[in-house]
Amino acid sequence: MDNKKIQEERMKCYFIQATKEILKGEGLKCISVRNIAQRAGYSYATLYNYFKDVKDLIFLCIHDFQVECEEFVKQETASLPEGIETLKAISKSYMKYFIQYTGVYELLFIERINENKQITESVCTLLDKLCQNNWDYCVKEQLLSQEASEATKIQLRNAVSGLLLFYINRKYPNSYKDLTVLTEIQLNKILSF
Amino acid sequence: MDNKKIQEERMKCYFIQATKEILKGEGLKCISVRNIAQRAGYSYATLYNYFKDVKDLIFLCIHDFQVECEEFVKQETASLPEGIETLKAISKSYMKYFIQYTGVYELLFIERINENKQITESVCTLLDKLCQNNWDYCVKEQLLSQEASEATKIQLRNAVSGLLLFYINRKYPNSYKDLTVLTEIQLNKILSF
DNA sequence: ATGTATAATTAACACTGTTAATATATTTTG
DNA sequence: CAAAATATATTAACAGTGTTAATTATACAT
Known part of the structure; x- marks a missing residue:
């Protein structure tokens, strides 16, 4: 039926x-x-x-939150022109989402759940995906090589992950203001090419 | 008595x-x-x-593991001359320790325990501490400015944290070999000045 | 309307951390 | 050295957790 x-x-x-x-x-x-x-x-x-069990249920939320994060970032950065500044804006917006919903951050990056490779990989590369067309633009405009863009993309992902992990999970640095300062410095360093 | x-x-x-x-x-x-x-x-x-409770007990282990990690890295890198290559070696050794003892990684970086600011900060900056004399050396040799060394130090810390988080917690990338390749690229990128 | 299949609920089990009451050592005192 | 007092270790119990089996309530087909 x-x-x-x-x-x-x-x-x-x-x-x-x-x-x-x-x-x-x-x-x-x-x-x-x-x-x-x-x-x-x-x-x-x-x-x-x-x-099947509660892990199965929780697991189903991951995809929804991923989509929500994507929409959140897109809405915040849609009007911006392609380029380096937008890469910064996307990274900051992405961080903003997870800092606003730390429970979602925990689920997507911290909690050990049934390891579904598909979902796991798409979570790990979510920021990459959000940035992709901007990276393509930078390569097209010859701001950096294709090869360098790949490495820098990963660099950006790791930097953002590290900052979020320490801030959300270890309150380091201990104020949001300090985090924004730290983030600004790091983004400028990574995205200066 | x-x-x-x-x-x-x-x-x-x-x-x-x-x-x-x-x-x-x-x-x-x-x-x-x-x-x-x-x-x-x-x-x-x-x-x-x-x-007082089990959290109190677990918390006491953190300091010991921190010392152990420090000794592990020092033993593996003691014979190396100060400089950029040693910064790479220290980073890789640090990662090696936590990949070998993922339970220790979970305790130090993932698990939410009684928030002791002192310990929390020293855990977050453990890699910085291990690298410190090499950073001082690089500044002294004028390989980079004091200011740049501070930013790069944090960059290194975040990169290593991001790589460890994804690999240990999300099996991304899914082989140790892939991780070493990824790590090599990232370290070279961060430590080329 | 009655019997059957289906879905929702309660009861129970094996865990978890923690506390109170009890049993066992140990120490102090007569 | 024996008895009383103290300190320490153990068991029983409570309030949680996820999960399963048995039971009750509901919807549907005959």
Whole structure:
């Protein structure tokens, strides 16, 4: 029956929605089967009729957050012209998203979940993807070689990851202002070619 | 009484030792009060006579691992002359330590524990510290300015952190060989001045 | 309307960290 | 040296966690 599928998808959606709300609000540490189910308006065991386990459910949120982050950055940088300054703006916007939703950061980069290679790789290279057309532009305008752009892309990804890890996970530096200063210096250093 | 103190310290040491063994062996996910106590040869509740809670105990391991990492890197790079190549060697040795003991990496950089500013900062700047005399050397030899060395130091720290995070936590890239290639490129890029 | 398939719930299990009450050593005192 | 007092270690219990089995409620087809 087709109705079965529709209803099943709707139910799944309720649980996924609840999970996403908790992650964005209270954070990863507040995720529990009973907590999710309560917010979805069902008993905790009902969840297991639609998901293999809680990891399976949480895993499904990753893709949604990835898309959300992408849209967030695109909206913030859509009006900017292609080039180095936009690469900086994208990087800062990307960081802004994860600093605003640290629970999402934890899920995407910290939490050990069922290792799906596809998703894992697309999470790791999300910033690369967001920057891609700007890198292409810089190469086309001969601001740097194709080879150099590849290495610099990875450099940018690592720098941003490092800054986020220390700031979100270790409160280092201990103020947002200090982080922005640090970020500015690092971005200028990496993106001066 | 002085004997009291000695005995108390000995007891603490048994639990700390057990915790460190589990962390270096099975990893952070295998840490539990009952598991630690069993390995130490005591009941789980005995632990609470010597530590406020399990976080307090785990926290005490951080300093030891930091020292161990420091000694590991120093031993591997002691014979090298000061300079850029040694900065690379130190970075690679530092990465090697954490890849060998991923449980230690998790504890120092991933796990959310009682936030002690002192320790947190010293963990975040451990690589900086290990490199310091080489940076001083490079500045003295006028290979780069003091200001540039500060920015590059942070750049190196972030790059290494990013590489470790993705590789250890997300298996990206998915082979150690690929990681070494990626690392080599990144280090050469950062340390070419 | 009744029987059957399906979905949702409660009860239970094996874990987790932590605390209170109990049992065991150890030390101090008569 | 024996008894009382103190300190230490252990078991039992509680409130959590994820997960599964058994049970109840619901929807659907005959």
